[in-house]
Amino acid sequence: MKTIRxxxxxxxxxxxxxxxxxxxxxxxxxxxxxLFGRDLPGHVLAQGRKAVAAAAGGPILDLPVGTGYFTxxxxxxxxxxxxxxDIAWGMVERTRDAAEAAGVRTLAPLQADGFQLxxxxxxxxxxxxxxxxxxxxxxxxxxxxxxxxxxPGGSVYIALPTIPFGALxxxxxxxxxxxFFRSGxxxxxxxxxxxFAIESCNRIRLAYLIxxxxxx
Numbered sequence: 542m543k544t545i546r547x548x549x550x551x552x553x554x555x556x557x558x559x560x561x562x563x564x565x566x567x568x569x570x571x572x573x574x575x576l577f578g579r580d581l582p583g584h585v586l587a588q589g590r591k592a593v594a595a596a597a598g599g600p601i602l603d604l605p606v607g608t609g610y611f612t613x614x615x616x617x618x619x620x621x622x623x624x625x626x627d628i629a630w631g632m633v634e635r636t637r638d639a640a641e642a643a644g645v646r647t648l649a650p651l652q653a654d655g656f657q658l659x660x661x662x663x664x665x666x667x668x669x670x671x672x673x674x675x676x677x678x679x680x681x682x683x684x685x686x687x688x689x690x691x692x693p694g695g696s697v698y699i700a701l702p703t704i705p706f707g708a709l710x711x712x713x714x715x716x717x718x719x720x721f722f723r724s725g726x727x728x729x730x731x732x733x734x735x736x737f738a739i740e741s742c743n744r745i746r747l748a749y750l751i752x753x754x755x756x757x
Contacts, residue, residue: 577702578748588698589615592667595696599666605673609636616648626653675721694757725749
């Protein structure tokens with residue numbers, strides 16, 4: 542599993558760096574997101590506002606940050622620090638440019654592996670992940686790391702585009718599928734197993750919106 546994850550991470554880093562400049566926002570955000578979940582971009586922005594309220598000035602992590610399309614809006618509304626982490630250096634550079642263009646100085650883009658985040662335990666008051674868990678090669682490891690960096694009492698907001706074939710399968714089979722093909726039920730189950738308390742898991746067409754907390 543570690544070898545597969547390492548190879549996928551290397552490929553993912555290169556692919557997403559390559560599309561950061563010209564393809565990610567016009568294709569993924571503005572075309573693919575609405576196809577998966579109607580006004581999915583609007584829901585992601587709403588989750589960002591919830592994260593700002595829940596963090597109450599504490600630090601927020603956006604993982605993966607992508608081009609910063611949503612994160613800049615979040616950081617504008619947040620009085621504290623927002624860290625935007627992404628494995629793809631091209632995405633980090635794009636986010637840095639977007640933050641500078643918007644005059645947002647509280648957004649700190651950082652290249653980092655979502656399975657080995659360079660942050661202390663319980664570092665963040667809230668965590669946002671708007672388009673990432675479905676492409677991470679090991680879901681349980683990803684949500685465990687997310688749990689590690691979330692403060693007790695902290696909140697997590699997930700927007701997850703999927704093609705959930707796994708919803709038609711028994712749990713023991715669906716759990717073996719790549720995350721992109723698993724249902725929100727499976728993802729929520731993995732998050733519960735990592736120690737999160739699931740507050741809501743709502744499906745919008747082919748996307749799931751999951752909200753959870755790390756119990757205090």
